[in-house]
Amino acid sequence: MISFYSKQVTGDHERWERFCAAVKGGDAEAVQELFGAFLSESISIRDTAVRKAKKENFYHGxxxxxxxxEGSWIVKSESGTGYSDILLMVPRERIGCVIEVKYAEKGAFDAACREAMEQIETHEYTELLRSEGMETIHKYGLACFRKSCQVTYEKE
Known part of the structure; x- marks a missing residue:
């Protein structure tokens, strides 16, 4: 995994910067395209040859x-029941993101994205971002299956 990040992220700094800008800016289409490219170029479907819960953890990671x-952002990872998967804060710009990751069993991307977005709402994951002073909040439902992903997005 370290060689992936050193080659794909630092080696193609422009693409990684576009990915970060897309996440921060609420551009779900670009997030989907760029993360999908990272997946397709870097993983083997054998990487996720584990139980469903573990598959989700792989994509989360x-x-x-x-x-x-991105060293200037605050990124928190809380995997488990009742916690959001990833919370991101860009304090200088008062931008926050909630990213909920789901494994799209048998390629059921729409259902997995819906489940992710419902979980964000049901558990009120954006409240922590609001309490930290974030004014713009992006909510992402990320569904992954093999070397593909789909992203659903809402701005709060």
Whole structure:
């Protein structure tokens, strides 16, 4: 995994910067395109040859690693029941993001994205971002299956 990040992220700095700008700016189409490209170029479907819950963790870690490479952001990972998967804060710009990752069993992307967005709403994951002073909040439902992903987005 380290060689992936050093080659794909630092090696193609422009693409990684576009990915970060898309996440921060609420451009779900670009997030989907760029994260999908990272997946397609870097993983084997054998990487997710584990139980469903572990598959989700794999994609969570991939997305998290890309975000953590941006040193000026606050990125929190809370995997587990009742916690959001990824919270991102850009304090200088008062931008916050909630990213909920789901494994799209048998390629059921729409259902997995819906489930992710419902979880964000049901558990009120944006409240922590509001309490931290974030004024613009982007909510992403990220569904992954094999080397593909789909992103659903809402701005709050």
């Amino acid at each position: 991939m997305f998290l690693g890309l975000l953590r490479a």
